[in-house]
Amino acid sequence: MAGEEETTILYQCVKCGAIVKSSELELGIRCPYCRYRVLRKVRPPIVKRVLAR
Numbered sequence: 001m002a003g004e005e006e007t008t009i010l011y012q013c014v015k016c017g018a019i020v021k022s023s024e025l026e027l028g029i030r031c032p033y034c035r036y037r038v039l040r041k042v043r044p045p046i047v048k049r050v051l052a053r
Contacts, residue, residue, distance in 0.1 A: 011039040 009022040011029075015036040030037050 010042040012042050014038040014040060 011020045011022065011025075012018070013020065013031040013034060013036055015038070016031065016034040018031060018033045019042065020031060020033075020039065024032060026032065028037075029039055031039060
């Protein structure tokens with residue numbers, strides 16, 4: 001679609017704590033600073049309310 005913005009996903013390295021953009025990642029998932037292979041997706045702090053039955 002025309003006018004669609006490129007979304008960048010933020011990841012945080014579990015070992016060194018560096019914040020890495022999805023555009024900075026090489027082939028595969030790997031921290032460019034410490035080369036650790038476990039990254040977690042940074043999510044906004046949204047509270048979801050669920051009704052109890």
